[in-house]
Amino acid sequence: xxxxxxxxxxxxxxxxxxxxxxxxxxxxxxxxxxxxxxxxxxxxxxxxxxxxxxxxxxxxxxxxxxxxxxxxxxxxxxxxxxxxxxxxxxxxxxxxxxxxxxxxxxxxxxxxxxxxxxxxxxxxxxxxxxxxxxxxxxxxxxxxxxxxxxxxxxxxxxxxxxxxxxxxxxxxxxxxxx
Ligand SMILES: [Zn+2]
Numbered sequence: 001x002x003x004x005x006x007x008x009x010x011x012x013x014x015x016x017x018x019x020x021x022x023x024x025x026x027x028x029x030x031x032x033x034x035x036x037x038x039x040x041x042x043x044x045x046x047x048x049x050x051x052x053x054x055x056x057x058x059x060x061x062x063x064x065x066x067x068x069x070x071x072x073x074x075x076x077x078x079x080x081x082x083x084x085x086x087x088x089x090x091x092x093x094x095x096x097x098x099x100x101x102x103x104x105x106x107x108x109x110x111x112x113x114x115x116x117x118x119x120x121x122x123x124x125x126x127x128x129x130x131x132x133x134x135x136x137x138x139x140x141x142x143x144x145x146x147x148x149x150x151x152x153x154x155x156x157x158x159x160x161x162x163x164x165x166x167x168x169x170x171x172x173x174x175x176x177x178x
Contacts, residue, residue, distance in 0.1 A: 041162055046081070049073025053100050059087055060160025067091045067159050068114075071104035078104055079111055089114040090159045093151075096176040097126040099141035106145065115148035117157070119168060122175025123147050151177065 044057040053072035059065065066087040071078055082089060089112035094102050097118055105116050125131055126143040135143040151157075153168035167178045 046078075048077065049100070049103060051100055055104075057087070058159065058162065058164065059085075060162045063160035064088055065090045065160035065162075067093050067157060067164060068108060069093045070095055070101040071108050072101050073103040075104040075107040075111075078108060082112070088112075091149075091157055092116045093157070093164075094118045094122070094144065094147065095178065096173040097122040097144045098173065099135045099139055099143055102144040103141065109148070116145075117149045117151045118144070118147035119166075119175030119177050120150040120152060121168075121170065122173050123150055125174045153177075 040061075042057070042059045042061055044059075046055045046057070047053070048055050049072050051072075053070065055072050055078065056069040057066050058069065059067075064085070064087050066082075067090055068078070068082075071092060089108065092105055092108055092114050094105065094116065108114070109116055123146050126135075127146060132143040135141060151166045153166060155166040157164040157166070169176050169178050
């Protein structure tokens, strides 16, 4: 299974490279900002890389622990952002294993000593030789390394005071999750 149009939307280049979210200050900072409650959770959406795949942060304002969801590229920029905001990376979570969603997994994992998490079905799927070969051939990017931690439907990830529940949504890939 190759990359899909719905997760690789070409967008006109804007000055996203200068985008500097201010997670906790409450001012408008990004193109899209979702703040359910400043007390409970801070969610930031950051478009990264050539295809502007969205990387998400879900952070606990009390502890500044965060999960990074789909670190899709530009690791240096993400690292700077994380350090500027004083975030503590608890988990690196991939919604699925397509190569364009996992590009910054490895550097972030090493720098912040946080485990990568992926559904077991995608760990298995993207370990297959034919799938790995197809990834390289079709988009020139390697399929992900096996995740440190396998997650499944109903799992709860604790991030500070947040509890993030894994919902298995197969279709886009066998192990897609929300
Ligand atoms: Zn995809």
